[in-house]
Amino acid sequence: xxxxxxxxxxxxxxxxxxxxxxxxxxxxxxxxxxxxxxxxxxxxxxxxxxxxxxxxxxxxxxxxxxxxxxxxxxxxxxxxxxxxxxxxxxxxxxxxxxxxxxxxxxxxxxxxxxxxxxxxxxxxxxxxxxxxxxxxxxxxxxxxxxxxxxxxxxxxxxxxxxxxxxxxxxxxxxxxxxxxxxxxxxxxxxxxxxxxxxxxxxxxxxxxxxxxxxxxxxxxxxxxxxxxxxxxxxxxxxxxxxxxxxxxxxxxxxxxxxxxxxxxxxxxxxxxxxxxxxxxxxxxxxxxxxxxxxxxxxxxxxxxxxxxxxxxxxxxxxxxxxxxxxxxxxxxxxxxxxxxxxxxxxxxxxxxxxxxxxxxxxxxxxxxxxxxxxxxxxxxxxxxxxxxxxxxxxxxxxxxxxxxxxxxxxxxxxxxxxxxxxxxxxxxxxxxxxxxxxxxxxxxxxxxxxxxxxxxxxxxxxxxx
Amino acid sequence: xxxxxxxxxxxxxxxxxxxxxxxxxxxxxxxxxxxxxxxxxxxxxxxxxxxxxxxxxxxxxxxxxxxxxxxxxxxxxxxxxxxxxxxxxxxxxxxxxxxxxxxxxxxxxxxxxxxxxxxxxxxxxxxxxxxxxxxxxxxxxxxxxxxxxxxxxxxxxxxxxxxxxxxxxxxxxxxxxxxxxxxxxxxxxxxxxxxxxxxxxxxxxxxxxxxxxxxxxxxxxxxxxxxxxxxxxxxxxxxxxxxxxxxxxxxxxxxxxxxxxxxxxxxxxxxxxxxxxxxxxxxxxxxxxxxxxxxxxxxxxxxxxxxxxxxxxxxxxxxxxxxxxxxxxxxxxxxxxxxxxxxxxxxxxxxxxxxxxxxxxxxxxxxxxxxxxxxxxxxxxxxxxxxxxxxxxxxxxxxxxxxxxxxxxxxxxxxxxxxxxxxxxxxxxxxxxxxxxxxxxxxxxxxxxxxxxxxxxxxxxxxxxxxxxxxxxxxxxxxxxxxx
Numbered sequence: 001x002x003x004x005x006x007x008x009x010x011x012x013x014x015x016x017x018x019x020x021x022x023x024x025x026x027x028x029x030x031x032x033x034x035x036x037x038x039x040x041x042x043x044x045x046x047x048x049x050x051x052x053x054x055x056x057x058x059x060x061x062x063x064x065x066x067x068x069x070x071x072x073x074x075x076x077x078x079x080x081x082x083x084x085x086x087x088x089x090x091x092x093x094x095x096x097x098x099x100x101x102x103x104x105x106x107x108x109x110x111x112x113x114x115x116x117x118x119x120x121x122x123x124x125x126x127x128x129x130x131x132x133x134x135x136x137x138x139x140x141x142x143x144x145x146x147x148x149x150x151x152x153x154x155x156x157x158x159x160x161x162x163x164x165x166x167x168x169x170x171x172x173x174x175x176x177x178x179x180x181x182x183x184x185x186x187x188x189x190x191x192x193x194x195x196x197x198x199x200x201x202x203x204x205x206x207x208x209x210x211x212x213x214x215x216x217x218x219x220x221x222x223x224x225x226x227x228x229x230x231x232x233x234x235x236x237x238x239x240x241x242x243x244x245x246x247x248x249x250x251x252x253x254x255x256x257x258x259x260x261x262x263x264x265x266x267x268x269x270x271x272x273x274x275x276x277x278x279x280x281x282x283x284x285x286x287x288x289x290x291x292x293x294x295x296x297x298x299x300x301x302x303x304x305x306x307x308x309x310x311x312x313x314x315x316x317x318x319x320x321x322x323x324x325x326x327x328x329x330x331x332x333x334x335x336x337x338x339x340x341x342x343x344x345x346x347x348x349x350x351x352x353x354x355x356x357x358x359x360x361x362x363x364x365x366x367x368x369x370x371x372x373x374x375x376x377x378x379x380x381x382x383x384x385x386x387x388x389x390x391x392x393x394x395x396x397x398x399x400x401x402x403x404x405x406x407x408x409x410x411x412x413x414x415x416x417x418x419x420x421x422x423x424x425x426x427x428x429x430x431x432x433x434x435x436x437x438x439x440x441x442x443x444x445x446x447x448x449x450x451x452x453x454x455x456x457x458x459x460x461x462x463x464x465x
Numbered sequence: 466x467x468x469x470x471x472x473x474x475x476x477x478x479x480x481x482x483x484x485x486x487x488x489x490x491x492x493x494x495x496x497x498x499x500x501x502x503x504x505x506x507x508x509x510x511x512x513x514x515x516x517x518x519x520x521x522x523x524x525x526x527x528x529x530x531x532x533x534x535x536x537x538x539x540x541x542x543x544x545x546x547x548x549x550x551x552x553x554x555x556x557x558x559x560x561x562x563x564x565x566x567x568x569x570x571x572x573x574x575x576x577x578x579x580x581x582x583x584x585x586x587x588x589x590x591x592x593x594x595x596x597x598x599x600x601x602x603x604x605x606x607x608x609x610x611x612x613x614x615x616x617x618x619x620x621x622x623x624x625x626x627x628x629x630x631x632x633x634x635x636x637x638x639x640x641x642x643x644x645x646x647x648x649x650x651x652x653x654x655x656x657x658x659x660x661x662x663x664x665x666x667x668x669x670x671x672x673x674x675x676x677x678x679x680x681x682x683x684x685x686x687x688x689x690x691x692x693x694x695x696x697x698x699x700x701x702x703x704x705x706x707x708x709x710x711x712x713x714x715x716x717x718x719x720x721x722x723x724x725x726x727x728x729x730x731x732x733x734x735x736x737x738x739x740x741x742x743x744x745x746x747x748x749x750x751x752x753x754x755x756x757x758x759x760x761x762x763x764x765x766x767x768x769x770x771x772x773x774x775x776x777x778x779x780x781x782x783x784x785x786x787x788x789x790x791x792x793x794x795x796x797x798x799x800x801x802x803x804x805x806x807x808x809x810x811x812x813x814x815x816x817x818x819x820x821x822x823x824x825x826x827x828x829x830x831x832x833x834x835x836x837x838x839x840x841x842x843x844x845x846x847x848x849x850x851x852x853x854x855x856x857x858x859x860x861x862x863x864x865x866x867x868x869x870x871x872x873x874x875x876x877x878x879x880x881x882x883x884x885x886x887x888x889x890x891x892x893x894x895x896x897x898x899x900x901x902x903x904x905x906x907x908x909x910x911x912x913x914x915x916x917x918x919x920x921x922x923x924x925x926x927x928x929x930x931x932x933x934x935x936x937x938x939x940x941x942x943x944x945x946x947x948x949x
Contacts, residue, residue: 260469305504313504319491320499321507333507355492359485366481373474377467385466393473400480409487 012073012445013065019077020061024053027084030329034092037330052117053084056124063128067135068442072371075441078364079419079434083120083427085361086420088329089341089348090116096335112341112422119424123431130435137440141383144197151190152233154183159240172243184237184246185429188394189436195254196386199261203382242288245401245413251275253394260389261382296411311338315347315406319358326354341422343414346406361420362403369396372437379444388440391433509558513537518573518596518835520553520565522603528553528566528645530596537651541566546644548612551637551673552601552828554777555645559656564673565599565828568776572597572832572840579841583834595835602633602830602843606945607914611638614938620924623674623807626916626942629815629905631845632824634775634808635914635946643670676779679804680919683890684743684931685901686799688813691740691748691863693755693763695856700736702859706747708734714749714791721749721794724889740863741871743887745798752797757788760797766851767813768823769805775828782809800891810903811917813851817864818884818905818912821857823848865908875936876904878944884908885939887931889923897922902935906943914946 035043255271334348372392519526554564611624729744739747864884888901923929
């Protein structure tokens with residue numbers, strides 16, 4: 001492909017700017033729609049809200065212009081729209097909870113939307129910081145083992161006595177200076193960097209050295225090391241922290257990265273077997289896993305429907321009541337479903353925005369993932385490929401697990417939707433994830449330098465590794 | 466690494482595809498079932514937040530939703546609850562709905578497909594959604610006359626009046642009745658108490674006797690037997706009949722007497738006279754000669770052995786399946802296992818009145834949208850031909866004689882030709898008989914009303930006869946229809 005001599009007439013950042021205007025418009029429309037449905041009038045401060053969003057996401061856009069001008073133009077606007085939609089739905093639920101509290105004579109619970117907005121701002125700031133600090137994604141390769149350490153430490157932090165706290169039966173939170181934080185989200189990023197770095201170095205060994213067992217080429221025991229270690233780490237997370245979803249996520253992403261790095265189908269087989277074995281072990285040993293599977297299989301059984309499977313069933317009812325077009329933002333009863341702002345935000349969207357809303361949402365996520373995988377395919381260095389794969393696939397797997405659980409395709413896991421659900425740690429970590437993806441995308445899409453007229457004239461390049 | 470990456474992309478596509486398919490399954494295929502599941506509180510919250518449409522009788526609402534201040538926005542209120550309860554049914558948070566409230570629920574709740582355009586318009590103009598209205602065919606004067614008549618006797622019973630030319634139901638009364646206001650309140654504790662009281666009461670006030678209860682029709686069934694005779698071609702109104710005072714039932718030692726214990730008449734014993742005097746022997750003999758197949762076929766042409774949907778589903782009236790000879794004779798006089806709803810007997814009269822063509826009965830006249838434009842007007846539909854026009858004319862003449870000279874003189878209306886038939890249906894087991902009267906008027910020109918009245922157990926009066934107890938009520942109903 002010949003590089004263009006002149007600069008492109010429509011740079012990616014221009015496309016991005018246009019799309020961002022739409023994104024912010026949609027976010028504002030969603031917010032306005034909630035206000036109209038609930039109070040019959042446009043919400044006060046709507047322009048201020050729109051201005052704030054424009055400022056925030058505009059800053060992200062400007063950062064991209066300066067720091068990653070060739071990056072993919074679609075990811076930021078799509079992620080912005082999802083974030084904005086999440087804000088509107090969380091706000092809508094705040095209103096519903098306030099109404100209900102007033103009707104019953106209880107105290108009105110504190111609103112979640114302003115907190116989510118604050119965390120969005122923190123997320124965007126860290127997005128810019130990541131772009132600033134990481135000028136070339138290959139730099140991260142140097143920190144492979146540091147990342148591994150950081151990741152493991154972050155994973156283990158909630159288990160420590162002083163700062164760790166158990167919320168709703170899961171020990172995944174830490175409390176520092178009045179703030180609750182889920183280090184698991186950051187741990188995921190760190191471990192992804194570790195894994196990409198490790199695989200880049202070891203991939204040949206893992207791909208080529210093998211033994212024949214039962215007619216299948218299996219890798220050698222010593223090379224199996226990392227997979228088994230991560231598998232055990234995942235299960236350890238599950239056991240001690242009771243976080244079923246995160247271990248599933250880690251495991252799935254690592255197996256996918258292994259497969260991509262080594263190009264060997266046998267890794268998928270091993271991964272599948274370990275997964276099945278581990279799940280069975282978990283199901284038979286842990287009561288809460290057993291319960292989750294029971295709720296999934298027998299959601300409508302009379303013994304479950306008003307107690308254990310209440311959340312799942314009411315979510316399904318809500319989505320069924322929503323039907324094709326939904327009840328309209330602000331016009332359904334999403335507050336009936338427990339934890340509608342976090343785990344079950346998809347059910348709230350299904351009820352109020354209908355099947356069309358759900359399909360649009362899924363396609364938005366699919367677009368982000370697809371752009372991420374495309375980045376992985378087109379970036380030239382192996383570390384970038386693996387890292388981009390890991391980042392994109394983790395988004396895909398997370399969305400699959402959450403939506404699958406809410407729609408009763410698979411058992412519930414307690415994971416939340418990236419950018420959509422209420423939760424500061426998740427939001428911030430996902431913005432950093434997108435920053436990394438955009439950084440890699442910038443490298444992937446940067447036009448190659450024009451070839452020199454003769455070898456003698458070619459600039460000597462110093463490649464810093 | 467690009468090859469496995471591409472395969473991974475395909476896998477991711479499949480994952481999302483699976484999610485999309487599953488969402489479609491949930492929100493399209495199973496949407497209705499999930500929405501209407503009894504554990505889903507959203508349906509009730511939704512229904513009660515909208516103004517439910519009214520049920521109208523002669524343009525005035527007998528059931529409507531009024532705004533309230535409590536947690537459910539609208540309350541269902543009934544005017545003359547007990548009078549119209551058999552038609553309207555009830556509408557309750559706890560116990561669902563019955564009658565028209567249930568059958569036309571989608572129109573009243575505003576969710577019916579026919580209201581789709583109205584919903585879209587309301588959505589665009591920001592008007593709060595309302596239900597459509599259902600206008601019934603009931604004639605309020607006739608309904609009241611029927612109800613007052615049964616109430617005056619302190620009777621359990623029913624009255625059904627239909628328009629013979631269209632099948633429109635002009636009156637549907639069942640006593641004792643209940644007040645649907647007792648079940649529509651938002652105080653669920655009170656509602657439960659009322660429901661328990663009503664459903665356990667021995668007089669069964671919530672039973673719609675006009676369409677959901679069958680009784681032995683007794684002598685009113687002789688209309689069907691006469692029709693079968695005339696239709697067979699072997700008899701005319703002047704054919705001679707068995708004038709004995711007793712009929713020995715073949716294959717048994719049982720004996721069927723006439724009502725008065727003696728012969729049918731002292732004069733010329735014809736079929737007409739037999740109907741006039743309601744002679745058991747004559748009709749028993751007729752039944753034996755015609756055979757149960759002919760009787761059954763004729764009964765089915767009148768609507769027996771099948772249920773109607775008016776739109777509420779009626780109970781089917783029955784002619785016994787395999788009666789032996791004595792049973793056939795008894796069936797011919799409307800006893801043994803013959804069972805008819807009051808609606809069915811009204812339809813028999815209506816078919817005769819309408820030159821032999823039976824029209825399908827219906828209760829809903831019009832469906833209107835919340836802005837009162839007509840969405841649907843029921844078109845009368847024939848059920849079938851019960852008898853030929855000649856037979857119908859002959860039967861009409863015979864029935865006029867019954868009212869003028871025979872057992873049904875209390876059905877007379879000055880200045881109007883009334884055709885009728887009395888019935889006193891034995892129940893056996895020491896219970897007092899039911900008193901029946903079926904009639905139509907005017908019988909000499911275009912008929913306007915056909916009515917059937919049953920007074921259960923003859924209201925346990927000292928003297929029980931169709932003429933004495935049921936005919937006056939029928940007369941008042943016919944007068945009300947003709948007068949309006």
